Amino acid sequence: MTLTAPVTRKRSALTKGQLPKFAPYVVLAVALVLGAAILALIGFNAFGWGVVSAILFTLGLVAWSGVVEGARKAKDKLATCLVVGAFLVALLPLVSVIWTVLVNGIPGIITPGFLGTSMNGVTGSLDNKAVEQGTKVLGGVYHALVGTVQITLLATVISVPVGLLTAIYLVEYGNGRPLARAITFFVDVMTGIPSIVAGLFAAAFFFAVVGPGTKTGAVAAVALSVLMIPVVVRSSEEMLKIVPNELREAAYALGVRKWRTILKVVIPTAISGIASGVTLAIARVIGETAPILVTAGFATTINNNVFGGWMASLPTFIYTQILNPTSPSNPGPSDQRAWGAALVLIILVMLLNLAARLIARIFAPKAGR
Amino acid sequence: MLKVDVTTNSLTTSQGAGRAGDKVFSGAAMTAGCLILAVLFGVALFLVVQALPAFVAPAADIQGGQGFAAYIWPIVLGTLIAALIALVIATPVAIGVALFISHYAPRRLASGLGYVIDLLAAIPSVVYGAWGAAFLSKEIAPGYDWLANNLGWLPIFQGPASATGKTILTAGIVLSVMVLPIITSLSREIFLQTPKLHEEAALALGATRWEMIKMAVLPFGRPGIISAVMLGLGRALGETMAVALVLSSGVLTASLIQSGNQTIAAEIALNFPEASGLKVNTLIAAGLVLFVITLAVNMVARWIITKHKEFSGAN
Numbered sequence: 001m002t003l004t005a006p007v008t009r010k011r012s013a014l015t016k017g018q019l020p021k022f023a024p025y026v027v028l029a030v031a032l033v034l035g036a037a038i039l040a041l042i043g044f045n046a047f048g049w050g051v052v053s054a055i056l057f058t059l060g061l062v063a064w065s066g067v068v069e070g071a072r073k074a075k076d077k078l079a080t081c082l083v084v085g086a087f088l089v090a091l092l093p094l095v096s097v098i099w100t101v102l103v104n105g106i107p108g109i110i111t112p113g114f115l116g117t118s119m120n121g122v123t124g125s126l127d128n129k130a131v132e133q134g135t136k137v138l139g140g141v142y143h144a145l146v147g148t149v150q151i152t153l154l155a156t157v158i159s160v161p162v163g164l165l166t167a168i169y170l171v172e173y174g175n176g177r178p179l180a181r182a183i184t185f186f187v188d189v190m191t192g193i194p195s196i197v198a199g200l201f202a203a204a205f206f207f208a209v210v211g212p213g214t215k216t217g218a219v220a221a222v223a224l225s226v227l228m229i230p231v232v233v234r235s236s237e238e239m240l241k242i243v244p245n246e247l248r249e250a251a252y253a254l255g256v257r258k259w260r261t262i263l264k265v266v267i268p269t270a271i272s273g274i275a276s277g278v279t280l281a282i283a284r285v286i287g288e289t290a291p292i293l294v295t296a297g298f299a300t301t302i303n304n305n306v307f308g309g310w311m312a313s314l315p316t317f318i319y320t321q322i323l324n325p326t327s328p329s330n331p332g333p334s335d336q337r338a339w340g341a342a343l344v345l346i347i348l349v350m351l352l353n354l355a356a357r358l359i360a361r362i363f364a365p366k367a368g369r
Numbered sequence: 370m371l372k373v374d375v376t377t378n379s380l381t382t383s384q385g386a387g388r389a390g391d392k393v394f395s396g397a398a399m400t401a402g403c404l405i406l407a408v409l410f411g412v413a414l415f416l417v418v419q420a421l422p423a424f425v426a427p428a429a430d431i432q433g434g435q436g437f438a439a440y441i442w443p444i445v446l447g448t449l450i451a452a453l454i455a456l457v458i459a460t461p462v463a464i465g466v467a468l469f470i471s472h473y474a475p476r477r478l479a480s481g482l483g484y485v486i487d488l489l490a491a492i493p494s495v496v497y498g499a500w501g502a503a504f505l506s507k508e509i510a511p512g513y514d515w516l517a518n519n520l521g522w523l524p525i526f527q528g529p530a531s532a533t534g535k536t537i538l539t540a541g542i543v544l545s546v547m548v549l550p551i552i553t554s555l556s557r558e559i560f561l562q563t564p565k566l567h568e569e570a571a572l573a574l575g576a577t578r579w580e581m582i583k584m585a586v587l588p589f590g591r592p593g594i595i596s597a598v599m600l601g602l603g604r605a606l607g608e609t610m611a612v613a614l615v616l617s618s619g620v621l622t623a624s625l626i627q628s629g630n631q632t633i634a635a636e637i638a639l640n641f642p643e644a645s646g647l648k649v650n651t652l653i654a655a656g657l658v659l660f661v662i663t664l665a666v667n668m669v670a671r672w673i674i675t676k677h678k679e680f681s682g683a684n
C-alpha cells in the first residue's frame with residue numbers, strides 16, 4: 001500500500017455513489033407521464049393524476065437512490081418525500097375550502113342588497129318564486145352583520161381590560177407566587193374550553209340570574225369573552241415579558257411609581273404586540289358559532305339592542321340557512337345566502353388577521369438609531 | 370417614544386397620590402386575575418347547578434326514557450370516535466408539516482409557510498362545516514362505496530355505505546383539518562427549540578438529514594408532540610359545527626361509513642335552541658360531561674408541557 005492510494009480512493013468516493021443533481025427532475029417528468037398514462041386507462045382527473053404521480057415520484061426516486069446511493073440515503077429521500085408530501089396534503093383542504101367558498105359565495109355577495117337588507121319578510125314562497133321564475137334572490141345579511149359587530153364589540157369591551165390587567169398582574173406583580181402560577185395554569189386550561197361549553201355556561205349563568213330562557217346578544221358576548229380572555233392574557237403576557245427590564249429600572253431610578261411605570265413605560269412599549277394580539281383574539285371569536293347558537297338564538301330581523309331580544313350573527317346565519325332552508329323544497333336560495341355570508345365572514349376574519357400584522361408592524365417600538 | 374413623566378411639582382402630594390395609585394392598580398390587576406379563576410369556577414358551578422335536575426330526574430323523563438347514563442353513553446363514545454379519527458389522520462400530517470417548516474423548507478420561506486398553515490386555523494368552524502357538508506361528503510361518497518365493497522369484512526367499514534357521505538368518518542376528516550394547525554404550530558415550536566449542537570453533532574458524524582431528525586429532533590420533541598396531540602384532542606372533542614353540519618346523526622354504530630353516531634357538542638347545538646324544561650337540563654348535563662372530559666385532557670397536556678419546560682430550561 002502506498003501513501004497516496006487512500007487519497008485517490010477517498011476522492012472517488014466523494015464523487016461517485018451520488019445521484020446527479022438533475023435526478024429529481026427526471027424522476028418527476030417520468031412520474032408525471034406515467035401517472036397521466038395510468039389515469040388515462042382508468043378515467044382521467046387532475047386530483048388522481050397528482051396523487052398517482054406523487055406516489056410514482058417517491059417510489060422512483062427512492063428506488064434509484066437505493067440502487068446508487070445505498071439504503072441510508074434512500075431512507076433519507078423517502079423521509080423528505082413524505083415530509084414535503086405532508087405539507088402539500090395540508091394545503092389541499094385550505095385551497096379547497098377557499099375555492100368552494102369563493103365559487104359558491106360570489107353569486108350571493110354580488111346580488112344587489114345582500115349586504116344591506118335583512119331576512120325580514122323573506123319567506124319560503126318568495127324563495128320558490130326566485131327559483132321558478134329566475135328572479136333575484138331576496139334577503140341578505142345586514143341583520144347578521146349588525147349582530148356580529150355588536151356581540152363581538154361587547155365581548156372585546158369585556159375581555160380586553162380583564163385580560164390585559166391579568167397579564168399585567170402575571171408579569172409585573174406575580175413573579176412566581178402561587179396565585180400567579182394558578183392563574184397561568186388555569187388560563188391555559190381555559191384556552192381549551194370547548195366553545196359550546198362556554199356558551200352553555202353563559203346560558204346557565206343568565207338562566208340562573210335573570211330568568212330561564214334569557215337569550216340576548218349580551219349573553220353571547222359573555223360566552224365569547226370566556227373564549228377570548230385567555231387568548232388576550234396569553235398574547236399580552238408574552239408581549240409584556242419581552243419589554244426590557246432596563247426600561248423599568250430606568251423609570252424606577254427616576255423615582256417613578258410602579259403603576260405609572262407600567263402605564264407610561266411598559267404598556268406603550270408593548271402596545272403594538274398587545275393590539276395585534278387583541279385583533280387576533282377578535283378574529284378567533286368572530287367566527288364562533290356554537291356559543292352564539294345557544295345564547296342569542298337566531299333572528300331574521302334587525303335587532304340593534306344587544307341587551308334585549310334574540311339576535312342574529314353571521315355564523316349562526318350560515319348555520320341556520322344550511323340546516324333549515326327558508327324554503328325546504330327549494331334550498332338553492334338559502335344555500336346561496338349561506339355561502340355569501342360565509343364569504344363575508346372569511347373576508348372579515350382575513351382582514352382582521354391582516355390588520356393584526358399591520359398593527360404589529362406599524363406600532364412596533366422604534367429601535368434607537 | 371418612551372417619555373417618562375416625572376415633572377411633578379410637589380414631591381409629597383405626588384407620593385400620596387402615587388401610593389394610592391399603586392394600591393389601586395395592583396389591586397385591579399389582582400382582581401382581574403382572580404376574576405378569571407372565578408369564571409372558570411363559575412363555569413363548573415353553573416353547569417353543575419343547571420345539570421343537577423337531569424341527574425336526579427326519574428329515568429323515564431330523560432330523552433330516550435332510560436335515564437341519563439343511557440342517554441349520554443352513546444354520544445360520549447361517538448365524540449371519542451370522531452376525535453380519534455381526527456387525531457389518527459392529523460398527527461402524522463401535522464408532524465410532517467412541522468418538520469417541513471422547521472427543518473426542510475428554505476429559511477426565507479419558512480415563516481411565510483407557517484403563516485399559510487395558520488390560515489387553516491383562522492377559517493371559522495362553520496365554514497369548515499359547510500365545506501364538509503356541501504363539498505367533501507359528496508366527493509368522498511364513492512370512496513366509501515369502494516371501502517364497503519373491498520374492506521367490508523372489517524366492522525368499521527361495514528356496508529352499505531352512506532350514499533350522501535355524511536358519516537362520522539367525513540366528520541372526523543373535517544375535524545382533522547381543524548386540529549392540524551394546532552398540532553403543527555406547537556410541534557414546530559418544539560422542533561425549533563432542539564439544541565443546535567445536537568443537530569450539528571449528528572450531521573458532523575455523517576448522519577443524513579432524516580437520521581439527524583430521528584436521533585436529535587424527535588427524541589427532544591417527544592413530550593412536546595404528545596402534549597400538542599393532547600391539545601388537538603381537546604379541540605376535536607369540543608368542536609361543534611363541523612360535526613353538526615356534516616354528520617347525519619343516529620344511533621351508535623360500529624361502521625364509520627354509514628350514517629349514525631352523534632357527538633356531545635353537536636347534540637347540544639342541534640337540540641338546545643328548541644329545548645325547554647328538563648331537556649335543557651339534560652343538554653347542560655351533557656355539556657358538563659364534555660367539559661370534564663376536555664378539562665382532564667387539557668390539564669394532562671399542560672402538565673406535560675410544564676414538566677418539559679423545566680427540563681429544557683435546565684438544559
